[in-house]
Amino acid sequence: MSGFLQIQAIEKRWRDGVTVGPVSLDIAQGEILALLGPSGSGKTTMLRLLAGFETADGGRVAVAGEDVTAVPPAQRRFGMVFQHYALFPHLDVGENVGFGLPNSPDKGAKIAAALALVDLAGYEKRKVHELSGGQQQRVALARALAPEPRVLLLDEPLSNLDPALRERTRHELREVIKRVGITTLFVTHEQEEAFDLGDRIAVINQGRLEQVGAPDELYEHPVNLFVATFVGRANVFRGKAARALGGGANGNGVLVVRPERLRFAGAGLPGVVRERRYIGAAAFFVVEDDEHERFEVLAEPDAAKLGERVYVEATRVIAL
């Protein structure tokens, strides 16, 4: 597969011995790729390497077959939305959006179009600090999109918004990006955000790429324990417990089971219900097995009682 944006063994070696990469990724035209990882995993460094703010110590980046590894940020034509937006405080909204546009008769029309795209038509003369956080985020997006970049990069685009606003903005963001059809990479540490926004997700940990794939692929077929536990809730079983749930035949005997893939039954892994967390439609039951290992079962709210002796079986397991 040869993608529109090709990242080949790109690598950054920091002075204190921390290394990010080598990472290789192919991203198709119009695809949204999420870089998901815990803080300090190197995902922001990856984004900055792509933008050209950091120089790579190895590897190359190509867009539509053109090698841009050594192209300075100003000539790279990659749009970027910064975590804190980095709107110019001394310019108004229109001047911010028009910053990357050449002076031409239709500049005003382009600014208006970019603002209309993010649903802020007529906001040209507003001061940046008069806007709410969500509006600032949209101005930042309009500014990045206005010069019609080849690739859009977003650094934790929703982390500055309050949770209530985040979910709505997430959908609007995806809609705008898909309408423009731009190839997009964004960084996040939230699994839900990555699932919701990304076509594919690249999981990064300690500077290395762990797995790339569609959300359900990562969830159902994680390649290792890190991906299994970082993406979604997961119970990890080893040894006797793993065998009781029907695993242990292949791999190194480690079994990962999602809470919703466990259920109470007449036989299987025995344990005692220690906690019950009611979430409305269902409840999480924390069960302690005979080796005092705890795990979670998602079931009907009245499936079991506190202190009850239960047996648990798995409907689907991931063997690692």
Place this chain on the structure above:
Amino acid sequence: MLLLAWLVIYPIVIVGAEAAHPTALRDFLTRPGEWAALWASVWISLVSVILAAAIGIPLAFLFEWFDFPGRKTLGALIALPVVLPPLVGVIAFLFLYGESGFVARAIQALLHLQNAPWRLQGAAAILLVHAYSMYVYFYLFTRAGLAKLDVSMLEAAQALGADRRATLWRVIVPLLRPSLVGAAMLTFMTALGSFSAPYIFGGGFRVMTTQIVATKLNGDLPLAMVETVALALVAVAGLVILRRTEGDDILVALGKGIAPRPRPIQRAGVRRLATIAGWALAVLLLLPHLTLILVSLVPYGAWTTEILPPVINLDNYRRLFSEPERLRPMWNSLWMASVSTAVAVALALAGGWLVVRRRVALRRAIEALLALPWALPGTVFAIALAITFSVDAPLQLRFVLVGTAVILPLAYLVRALPLTGRGILAAYRQLDPSLEEAAASLGAGRWRTLTRVTLPQLRPGLAAGASLAFVAGLGDIVASIVLYTYETRPVSIEILSSLRLAETGVAAAFGVVLMLVSAVVLGVGARR
């Protein structure tokens, strides 16, 4: 970088080296007058700090925490002494409280006295001027510190059971300490380097700055150098001691809360009292300015023994602007201050860029170079430049500049560097690096990023630093009196010679012009 070192460090080194002159050293050590002057400098400075603090800190609390009629207007008026260049402030005091000033005349007429009731001379007069002009530092620093205080911290202290006094001493004062120490340092250094007040009012009472200039004018250069080094050492010692009490200023940066809102004074009587006291204070603060304006309107020889002047017209201003010989110093001061400010801004920009953008090993050195002229009294640099640039030795990078038109702007430049440097360095530090990255990602090249993003962000700090530097150059007397020539004489020198000729009106008119220009420039510089 090298230019900075050549301008700032090199002259000091030369003076230090040449001061090691055995006879001059012996002279200095054995003459009691020298020790007396040094001691006078130190105690005058310390008392100035105490007086300025005693006036400035309570005022700051009053204006920051309490609300009463006229609070806003008065709060702005109270910083007025800043627009008076040192020499102009001193002559205003002379006209107001001097032995033939208004107040003395009024009392003399009232009580039918034969002679003036007092003579404005000696240490008390110097301290009076210092207290008037330097309390502003404490006032502004304390207000800034109070404005940064997080109200939730005060509430936390109260919730933990601290009463008002405990809150003041255990929370507010420790948090204000960096501001207070900063003000104390500034006051101490200004008082130590103060020249105009001791020069005009000192009489037989000598402090080190006047002593140095007197020695230099007597032609005893080696001794002047030893005195210069002694004064510099005192200044450095003072700074080191104060620095030690400063502590970490990280303390303040912790919370990003809201400052307490000014509380209205509830009791009507107290409020009326506060209002009256406030306005009385404003009048007291404004009197020197008003006096200066009045005196500038009195033509030469028209005012002898009356309490109020019998004639008032614009004669002095007409002479000022029509006689080329009087217009000249005005132009001199303006162009020299402009050039030195422009160069100081350029150097500070370059230095700031090096310090913040490039993590060069020399950054501490650059910061120190930009700040050093602030830490040493102006007289020290004036003498150092006079010595260094009166010898023709190109191989040692020494040229004869004394007596040319270059030396005064150069001296102003050295004095201006800390002012522009501090403003611009602070602005650079606050600059969000992602703004420049955002510009780059939008296709802006280096030049466009600099002019459209970086410089506009730096503008407030730049304007503040530049306006302070310009006003300092405009009103300078310390360097001027050592280095001027007749051709390049600045306004301050012209004021002194007018005073010597008893042309008080002309001197006052010059003072008013300086005051107005300073006020306009500072006003523009402070605008956001």
